[in-house]
Amino acid sequence: MPLLRSWVESANSATTDFPLNNLPYGVFSVGLDAPARCGVAIGDMILDVTTLEAEGLIAPDPDTAVFDVAAWNDFMELGPDAWAAFRARLTEMLAEGAPDRAAVEPHLVPIADAEMHMPFGVSEFTDFYAGRHHATNVGTMFRGAENALPPNWLHIPIGYNGRASSVVVSGTAFHRPWGQLKSPDHDAPAFLPSRRFDFELEMGAIVGQPSQGMVSVAEADAMIFGYVMLNDWSARDIQAWEYQPLGPFQSKATATTISPWIVTAAALAPFRTQTPPREKELLPYLREPGLTLYDIGLEVTLAPEGKAGTVIARTNYREMYYSSAQQLAHHTTSGCPMNVGDLLGSGTISGPEKGNRGSLLELSWGGKEPMTLDTGETRSFIEDGDTITFRGGAEGEGYRIGFGQCAGTVLPAVDKPGWA
Amino acid sequence: MPLLRSWVESANSATTDFPLNNLPYGVFSVGLDAPARCGVAIGDMILDVTTLEAEGLIAPDPDTAVFDVAAWNDFMELGPDAWAAFRARLTEMLAEGAPDRAAVEPHLVPIADAEMHMPFGVSEFTDFYAGRHHATNVGTMFRGAENALPPNWLHIPIGYNGRASSVVVSGTAFHRPWGQLKSPDHDAPAFLPSRRFDFELEMGAIVGQPSQGMVSVAEADAMIFGYVMLNDWSARDIQAWEYQPLGPFQSKATATTISPWIVTAAALAPFRTQTPPREKELLPYLREPGLTLYDIGLEVTLAPEGKAGTVIARTNYREMYYSSAQQLAHHTTSGCPMNVGDLLGSGTISGPEKGNRGSLLELSWGGKEPMTLDTGETRSFIEDGDTITFRGGAEGEGYRIGFGQCAGTVLPAVDKPGWA
Numbered sequence: 146m147p148l149l150r151s152w153v154e155s156a157n158s159a160t161t162d163f164p165l166n167n168l169p170y171g172v173f174s175v176g177l178d179a180p181a182r183c184g185v186a187i188g189d190m191i192l193d194v195t196t197l198e199a200e201g202l203i204a205p206d207p208d209t210a211v212f213d214v215a216a217w218n219d220f221m222e223l224g225p226d227a228w229a230a231f232r233a234r235l236t237e238m239l240a241e242g243a244p245d246r247a248a249v250e251p252h253l254v255p256i257a258d259a260e261m262h263m264p265f266g267v268s269e270f271t272d273f274y275a276g277r278h279h280a281t282n283v284g285t286m287f288r289g290a291e292n293a294l295p296p297n298w299l300h301i302p303i304g305y306n307g308r309a310s311s312v313v314v315s316g317t318a319f320h321r322p323w324g325q326l327k328s329p330d331h332d333a334p335a336f337l338p339s340r341r342f343d344f345e346l347e348m349g350a351i352v353g354q355p356s357q358g359m360v361s362v363a364e365a366d367a368m369i370f371g372y373v374m375l376n377d378w379s380a381r382d383i384q385a386w387e388y389q390p391l392g393p394f395q396s397k398a399t400a401t402t403i404s405p406w407i408v409t410a411a412a413l414a415p416f417r418t419q420t421p422p423r424e425k426e427l428l429p430y431l432r433e434p435g436l437t438l439y440d441i442g443l444e445v446t447l448a449p450e451g452k453a454g455t456v457i458a459r460t461n462y463r464e465m466y467y468s469s470a471q472q473l474a475h476h477t478t479s480g481c482p483m484n485v486g487d488l489l490g491s492g493t494i495s496g497p498e499k500g501n502r503g504s505l506l507e508l509s510w511g512g513k514e515p516m517t518l519d520t521g522e523t524r525s526f527i528e529d530g531d532t533i534t535f536r537g538g539a540e541g542e543g544y545r546i547g548f549g550q551c552a553g554t555v556l557p558a559v560d561k562p563g564w565a
Numbered sequence: 566m567p568l569l570r571s572w573v574e575s576a577n578s579a580t581t582d583f584p585l586n587n588l589p590y591g592v593f594s595v596g597l598d599a600p601a602r603c604g605v606a607i608g609d610m611i612l613d614v615t616t617l618e619a620e621g622l623i624a625p626d627p628d629t630a631v632f633d634v635a636a637w638n639d640f641m642e643l644g645p646d647a648w649a650a651f652r653a654r655l656t657e658m659l660a661e662g663a664p665d666r667a668a669v670e671p672h673l674v675p676i677a678d679a680e681m682h683m684p685f686g687v688s689e690f691t692d693f694y695a696g697r698h699h700a701t702n703v704g705t706m707f708r709g710a711e712n713a714l715p716p717n718w719l720h721i722p723i724g725y726n727g728r729a730s731s732v733v734v735s736g737t738a739f740h741r742p743w744g745q746l747k748s749p750d751h752d753a754p755a756f757l758p759s760r761r762f763d764f765e766l767e768m769g770a771i772v773g774q775p776s777q778g779m780v781s782v783a784e785a786d787a788m789i790f791g792y793v794m795l796n797d798w799s800a801r802d803i804q805a806w807e808y809q810p811l812g813p814f815q816s817k818a819t820a821t822t823i824s825p826w827i828v829t830a831a832a833l834a835p836f837r838t839q840t841p842p843r844e845k846e847l848l849p850y851l852r853e854p855g856l857t858l859y860d861i862g863l864e865v866t867l868a869p870e871g872k873a874g875t876v877i878a879r880t881n882y883r884e885m886y887y888s889s890a891q892q893l894a895h896h897t898t899s900g901c902p903m904n905v906g907d908l909l910g911s912g913t914i915s916g917p918e919k920g921n922r923g924s925l926l927e928l929s930w931g932g933k934e935p936m937t938l939d940t941g942e943t944r945s946f947i948e949d950g951d952t953i954t955f956r957g958g959a960e961g962e963g964y965r966i967g968f969g970q971c972a973g974t975v976l977p978a979v980d981k982p983g984w985a
Contacts, residue, residue, distance in 0.1 A: 297754075300745060300747075301745055303810075306725070306726035308689065322899040323898050324899055325720060327720075334848065359985065363984075386717055387723070390808070390812070391724070391725040391812040391813060394723075394725055395895070395899040396899070398900070399901065428755075428756045428985075429756070430985040478744055478745075479815040479816070480739065480742050480820070480979075481730065481731055482731065484730055487730075564849065565779065565848075565850040
């Protein structure tokens with residue numbers, strides 16, 4: 146598919162994240178105290194669909210408003226036919242030469258003027274561990290190269306439930322967490338700010354349709370509304386002490402940052418690709434009916450406070466051993482009900498080379514090989530004031546399906562409360 | 566505190582779960598297609614507070630209705646002062662000799678005629694592992710008596726995030742889960758119905774006020790609105806294969822049953838008790854400001870399909886090593902935001918003796934010592950058609966603060982889908 150041309154001129158550039166082929170969905174506001182509204186990115190503008198719906202120019206649901214609440218959940222509820230019809234309508238309205246231009250153009254606002262908000266209400270958040278390079282790197286550090294992958298890893302998309310309340314939109318700063326840390330040379334833990342605070346480069350899949358009972362990989366794939374970039378911030382030292390035997394808990398609960406634009410599965414369709422070759426045959430319920438992974442390039446920048454950023458990693462979503470559709474199918478095997486707005490983190494996306502690693506834990510090899518930034522500073526883990534920014538997109542011929550950015554700044558830990 | 570007498574005569578019995586001292590909160594409906602409403606149990610009746618509010622007889626929030634939605638979340642949002650005022654108003658209205666009797670009595674319906682629904686919307690569900698006897702029993706089975714307790718256990722209330730969508734109200738039947746099972750004598754897992762399906766006897770604490778950032782144990786205690794009994798159904802064989810390294814996932818996601826009545830912290834206040842003596846001193850942030858645990862007797866009945874039940878365990882909530890307030894305080898250490906409607910499972914409540922064990926895993930010692938029921942049948946784990954029922958309450962002088970019951974029936978696994 147070539148670039149689709151729009152009358153919004155900035156959408157016709159080969160480098161914009163938001164050509165007419167993309168049409169990602171977000172929630173924005175302009176100015177202080179202005180209400181947040183649903184919007185669609187096109188070039189360097191946002192189309193205000195809450196106002197368009199209120200004025201009767203669009204009606205994704207003929208019976209009721211779906212954009213009167215500033216979240217895409219009500220729209221997701223409508224289901225795949227409505228998703229396709231709305232996308233077709235947007236494409237028509239914004240295409241070069243569209244007769245709707247005069248009616249639509251007043252409802253464009255510059256992205257530069259907008260503040261972005263959470264694009265949807267997160268029902269529940271599940272995080273997976275499905276990148277083979279990441280699991281191998283981490284396993285090698287903790288258990289040695291021979292035992293790097295746990296015995297179940299090649300059979301199950303390993304996942305755990307995360308904390309939905311921790312999910313924040315790109316641009317949200319937060320404080321370094323406190324937690325129980327136990328150093329090997331002490332008998333007992335101490336309550337201290339995390340010293341090994343890290344990012345994890347992931348994609349997030351957004352469940353757009355509910356299920357009760359088991360679903361197939363094909364059904365799961367059709368339930369996924371779209372994708373965001375996701376930073377699963379992780380306190381490695383809290384995790385090391387707390388995670389046996391029931392998994393990560395407070396180490397992952399400080400914040401989970403997502404990019405503000407939901408890039409739809411429809412926009413990403415031309416970039417579907419295969420999961421990597423299987424070392425062990427998967428059980429039938431996990432086998433893919435077709436291409437369920439995506440070719441999406443990703444990069445990570447670390448910027449110390451007030452300084453220029455350094456690109457510290459580049460990788461690709463196609464490195465995942467399990468796709469989000471496979472993860473979602475596995476998620477339902479027990480009969481677990483899934484809901485609109487459930488968010489599935491892919492797991493950390495590392496590639497085969499050192500420069501492809503999706504966490505500082507891997508990049509600095511547990512702190513043993515600190516990275517040198519372009520500023521000359523070194524990093525083993527995140528320092529106060531550091532901003533981590535992900536950028537990503539799928540590259541078409543003459544266009545790009547971009548995700549915008551997923552950024553977060555780590556502020557110093559809050560003062561210790563008197564009772565702690 | 567003695568029994569408070571009510572003009573609802575059935576509430577004055579020493580054996581009712583619901584004397585005037587209790588006043589637990591639930592959601593009920595009477596008859597097919599009738600709307601669900603908020604109600605308060607009193608003796609063998611339910612007071613319909615949705616109708617009372619609509620008719621202006623009560624107004625917990627002077628500005629807006631809180632019972633027009635059939636869930637107690639909006640009421641919880643009002644906060645502790647409103648909780649206390651409403652409880653005082655109910656106590657006054659239902660007390661022996663109350664002048665309100667004539668106005669209130671038409672709004673009582675028999676519990677026997679009501680179907681109970683989820684009493685609140687579960688925002689997120691966290692499950693803990695805070696019973697020392699349970700952790701010791703399970704640890705002994707899996708790691709030997711010397712290594713029974715993980716090294717962190719005496720320092721941290723170990724917890725993991727569960728699946729809120731799995732929470733159902735007492736009386737909801739569900740199907741035995743499918744999952745990946747790996748037997749020691751096979752190289753690869755198979756996809757089969759769980760063979761070691763189990764219950765876990767727990768209490769659930771309901772968070773009634775939100776928090777951002779760390780809270781103390783005292784603050785956490787004040788955030789807890791009330792308690793329910795909770796069955797954390799567990800597929801031991803799925804868990805054994807999936808849980809390393811990130812904890813339980815599908816093994817705990819089939820269903821989590823709660824009792825239908827929220828017994829308030831206020832009603833339980835006379836039954837506050839101490840947590841057990843500490844083997845290791847806790848970090849200051851986990852120390853209790855007073856009594857944060859409760860003396861609540863609990864019993865478990867197993868009834869094969871169509872047969873009488875056998876009481877298979879009796880224990881007490883006071884056996885927990887960490888209280889829900891301590892767990893909630895720990896939950897916030899990372900800065901994790903907590904919301905109204907968050908549910909915290911206490912962890913399995915086992916006592917010191919064999920007859921006090923809160924799971925079949927422990928009662929049958931991993932299947933090695935099957936139990937004999939009163940019917941003559943034996944059980945190592947749950948069989949199709951079995952109903953597990955919890956009953957519990959705190960015993961006052963001449964009255965009882967009861968929880969009703971928490972029951973669930975395990976139906977046979979669904980047929981295997983063609984694609985699995």
